[in-house]
Structure formats: C-alpha cells, structure tokens
Amino acid sequence: MTMDRNRQTQASKDIYERVTNQIIAAIEAGAGEYRMPWHHDGSSITTPVNVASCKAYRGVNVIALWAAAQESGYPSGTWGTYRQWHELGAQVRKGERGQLVVFWKQADRDRDTDRQDGDGDREEPARCMFARGYTVFNSAQVDGYTPPEMPVLQAAERIDHAEQFCAALGIDVRHGGSQACYIPSKDYVKMPEFACFRDAIAYYAVLLHECGHASGAKHRLDRDLSGRFGSAAYAMEECTVELLSAMICADLNLTVQPRPDHAIYIDSWLEVLRSDSRAIFTAASKAQQIADWMHAQQVDAHQQDRGAA
Incomplete structure (x- = not known):
C-alpha cells in the first residue's frame, strides 16, 4: 500500500511539473509582447469544452488548453481523448501530438471518481487524491468531425x-x-x-x-x-x-x-x-x-x- 501511495505521489508530482513547464514556456514565449497563455480572441476560442460530455474544462485545464490552442493556432476550443473522438466516428490524424489535462483521482477505491482542478471549495486536491493525466486532442487534429454551428453574438x-x-x-x-x-x-x-x-x-x-x-x-x-x-x-x-x-x-x-x-x-x-x-x-x-x-x-x-x- 505504501509503495502504491509513493508511486501515485510521484506520478502526481510529474504531472504538476509537466503542466507547469508548459505554461511557463507559453508565458516566456509571449513575454516580449505581454501575451500570456490566457489571452484569447473571445470568439472562436472561448472556454475549452470536452466533445463527449459537452462540459467546459475547469481550473488549470483551461489555461493549459488555451496555451496549446494559441501555440498551434487552433481555431476551436473543442477537445477530446483519442477514444472519445473514435466513439464519435472521428479519427485523430497520425503523428498528432495531444495536450495533457489533469483530473484528480480518489485514492480510496470505493470512491472511484475524477475531479477537475477548481471543483469544490478547496484550493487544492485533498491529500487522499492524486493527479491523473489524460491526453486530449483538438478538433483541428481529427478527421471526420463537423463542429456544430455556434451563434455569433453581435x-x-x-x-x-x-x-x-x-x-x-x-x-x-x-x-x-x-x-x-x-x-x-x-x-x-x-x-x-x-x-x-x-x-x-x-x-x-x-x-x-x-x-x-x-x-x-x-x-x-x-x-x-x-x-x-x-x-x-x-x-x-x-x-x-x-x-x-x-x-x-x-x-x-x-x-x-x-x-x-x-x-x-x-x-x-x-x-x-x-x-x-x-x-x-x-x-x-x-x-x-x-x-x-x-x-x-x-x-x-x-x-x-x-x-x-
């Protein structure tokens, strides 16, 4: 049990560092023009959304996905895992690199639920929770998907x-x-x-x-x-x-x-x-x-x- 807990703790630390390093790189890349990873055009790329659940990403995942979209010039804020795209009849193109998002997993096997950063009232996941990383792909990285038309507000x-x-x-x-x-x-x-x-x-x-x-x-x-x-x-x-x-x-x-x-x-x-x-x-x-x-x-x-x- 202790070995499993240590392994989970190290995995969480690695995920924190990977996400933080990606955001640091995005800040450094835009620092000369004061462009931060959270700057967006307010139209095509708004709050990132999961294609399967239609729910918005939250907390640090929003910043990470904005940074990824900004770096790659994606015109959409729709994301999903390889399996989610596949289940919708779409295919992630060969050679495409995904983006890491983070959810927290309950260490107690009886409470097998994932929680995003920012869910609940706590500023950080409780000690009984461990970071779990998922790789998601933007809709611009897949074939066979037609995004729904979104109303454009004047x-x-x-x-x-x-x-x-x-x-x-x-x-x-x-x-x-x-x-x-x-x-x-x-x-x-x-x-x-x-x-x-x-x-x-x-x-x-x-x-x-x-x-x-x-x-x-x-x-x-x-x-x-x-x-x-x-x-x-x-x-x-x-x-x-x-x-x-x-x-x-x-x-x-x-x-x-x-x-x-x-x-x-x-x-x-x-x-x-x-x-x-x-x-x-x-x-x-x-x-x-x-x-x-x-x-x-x-x-x-x-x-x-x-x-x-």
Whole structure:
C-alpha cells in the first residue's frame, strides 16, 4: 500500500511539473509582447469544452488548453481523448501530438471518481487524491468531425451582457481618476471613466479584474494567498484575478488582449512558477472559485428580479 501511495505521489508530482513547464514556456514565449497563455480572441476560442460530455474544462485545464490552442493556432476550443473522438466516428490524424489535462483521482477505491482542478471549495486536491493525466486532442487534429454551428453574438449584445453581468455582482464601482483599483478599506472598485479606455471590451476586462480583487473581501470569498506564497502573494493575487478576468471574458465572448502594464508582474509570476510546481494550480483553482461565485451572483440577481416582478 505504501509503495502504491509513493508511486501515485510521484506520478502526481510529474504531472504538476509537466503542466507547469508548459505554461511557463507559453508565458516566456509571449513575454516580449505581454501575451500570456490566457489571452484569447473571445470568439472562436472561448472556454475549452470536452466533445463527449459537452462540459467546459475547469481550473488549470483551461489555461493549459488555451496555451496549446494559441501555440498551434487552433481555431476551436473543442477537445477530446483519442477514444472519445473514435466513439464519435472521428479519427485523430497520425503523428498528432495531444495536450495533457489533469483530473484528480480518489485514492480510496470505493470512491472511484475524477475531479477537475477548481471543483469544490478547496484550493487544492485533498491529500487522499492524486493527479491523473489524460491526453486530449483538438478538433483541428481529427478527421471526420463537423463542429456544430455556434451563434455569433453581435458586439452590442456582448457588451450589454457584460454590463448586466458586472452589475449583478453587487460590488460598489465608482468612476473617476486615471487608475483602476480596488480599495479594500472602503470596499469599492475605482475605475477611470468609460471614455478613457480604448474600447468597451477593454473597460469590462479591467472591471472584471478589479471585481476579482473585490471578491477576496472577508464577507465574500475571504481569500488570502499570503500563507501560500509569502512575499509573492501580491503577484499571485494579480495572476489569479487575471485568470479570472480571462475566464469570465471567455464566457461573455469578449476578447482578452495583452496588457503592457502587467510587464512588472511577468518576472514574478515566472519566479513563483519555477519554484513551486503547484502555484499555477492554486492560482487557477482560486480563479475558478471566483468565476463560480460571480456566476452564482447572476442567478441570485435573476431570482430577485423575478421576486420583485
């Protein structure tokens, strides 16, 4: 039993390192243009989805699959294992390289279930769970598959959805000045006027970023990364809310563009990721937790509107 547990622990460590190294390579490749693995065009590549279950990937898997799609220029966010494609009558082309995704397996044989990063309320898998890697292939790597046509929202409709989404969060947003920031002592987000941004999408991407910071307040998600990352906690908080902003923008079909002002964080992010193979898993899991919280506020707001009608 101890030998099996040690073998599983080593396998988990290897998977953490493989995924982390892939994301480090993607950050390094785009650092000169401030392009991170979580930047996307908001249309063809949104939240990655599994072709068999039609469920979205979560947590660190989102970042890993975005990075892979960006590197290879895949126009789609649909992925599946070799067997899943085969069962759909499609064939992965010979010589295609797959992408590693991670699920966690219960060590207890009586609880034989897989869990993605970001599932549940914990920032990391419990000690009784071990990382299990699966290889998935993008729809651009297979023959015999015709993707369903997806509706394309007009720009005005996407912006309207973003406005409603942010309003439903119930976070105090005040406009004025030249800097966007969250002020914890007064619990409000400060944003420059709408006209100061290059376009509407840039405004909402920044607003979601700052609302991501606000989600960490004690009366919301009570997020504290200082114990996990020490002096690097601030940089990792920035990384977490950047991932969050990208996740929500993908859900809203909004483009996420590189931000030169994040150049000051890139070296810090890389330093933490190189020293801690679980760091990106924690940041992605926390970002997923914030995204889940934000989506829950939409449901609550909708129910309140129905009650008031």
